[in-house]
Amino acid sequence: ELKVEQNPLFLSMQEGKNYTIYCNYSTTSDRLYWYRQDPGKSLESLFVLLSNGAVKQEGRLMASLDTKARLSTLHITAAVHDLSATYFCAVPRTEKLVFGKGTKLTVNP
């Protein structure tokens, strides 16, 4: 059974600081997705990582995928308040996505 684990589950950080969220998964996958969810809102696709070594960047967020280690990271650079949200990684398994439990990020002034 595929398990997807994120850590930390809660992250409170100050504006301007850097931090990394980790996503580990238990069975082989050639791709991984990151989503963002604002409170009370839907999930928005952030990154699609389709191969080993894939790196994608958008603004202050950068995601990478190491399929051999079964690990993806989401790095936050110089955090700003607007990045406060819950971030999910998801790994495909047959005809569904298996989600991690999410990392709730709070960026404080």
Added chain:
Amino acid sequence: EAQVTQNPRYLITVTGKKLTVTCSQNMNHEYMSWYRQDPGLGLRQIYYSMNVEVTDKGDVPEGYKVSRKEKRNFPLILESPSPNQTSLYFCASSPNRGRETQYFGPGTRLLVL
């Protein structure tokens, strides 16, 4: 605008009263799916559909039904809702397969009393 829509967005009902949550997408996607999101449990798949008239169970299908009579619509039916079905429900779609990026609807918050 390309989107997945759900109705209603909020619903309060009582145990045993049948209800339907509609889902529609305008992207001509083959694949559609329903998830529920619960605190501490994350998102779990209820049912999915690969195409018209093709549906299959996800991880938590008990108490739910679906149908796919048209490509764009994928309603979720609760024949006899119970309080443990109180949750936030999301419909999602993707161009061809469930392993592709899925695009999510706005969510339906359901409370069963």
